[in-house]
Amino acid sequence: MADQSLKSWMETLINYVRSGEPDLTNRQMALMLMVYLTPGPHTVRGLAHILGVSKPVITRALNTLGSLGYLRRVRDESDRRNVFVARTSTGQDFLDSFQRNLDQDGPNRRAARERSFILQHG
Numbered sequence: 001m002a003d004q005s006l007k008s009w010m011e012t013l014i015n016y017v018r019s020g021e022p023d024l025t026n027r028q029m030a031l032m033l034m035v036y037l038t039p040g041p042h043t044v045r046g047l048a049h050i051l052g053v054s055k056p057v058i059t060r061a062l063n064t065l066g067s068l069g070y071l072r073r074v075r076d077e078s079d080r081r082n083v084f085v086a087r088t089s090t091g092q093d094f095l096d097s098f099q100r101n102l103d104q105d106g107p108n109r110r111a112a113r114e115r116s117f118i119l120q121h122g
Helices: 002-019 026-037 044-052 056-069 088-120
Strands: 071-075 083-087
Touching: 002 026, 002 056, 002 088, 026 044, 026 056, 026 071, 026 088, 044 056, 044 083
Parallel strands: none
Antiparallel strands: 071 083
16 A cells, blocks of 8 residues: 555656646645644744754745745734744645645546556455
């Protein structure tokens, strides 16, 4: 079963590479997913803690993701020392496209699993 999961992930990544979207590191993608899929507010310190990395690692990832327009920093008006990490419409568009890559492989993966099951249990 792990073999099929890895093949499915490979197909998703191939579609992603072919899409022409910027290549993100695993850390950058994990950061994107944390910010977009979990309730905020998100801070550099909190994200570093959850991902088990240092604050400078998050800062570097944010610099890249910010330059792509996928995330942005927002100063906390009640305490100017705090900076929140916020979503952007460009980042949402990127994740929507990535989701379409995942969905595109769905029927192919399902059919492959069904063929494999039939061959094994025929």
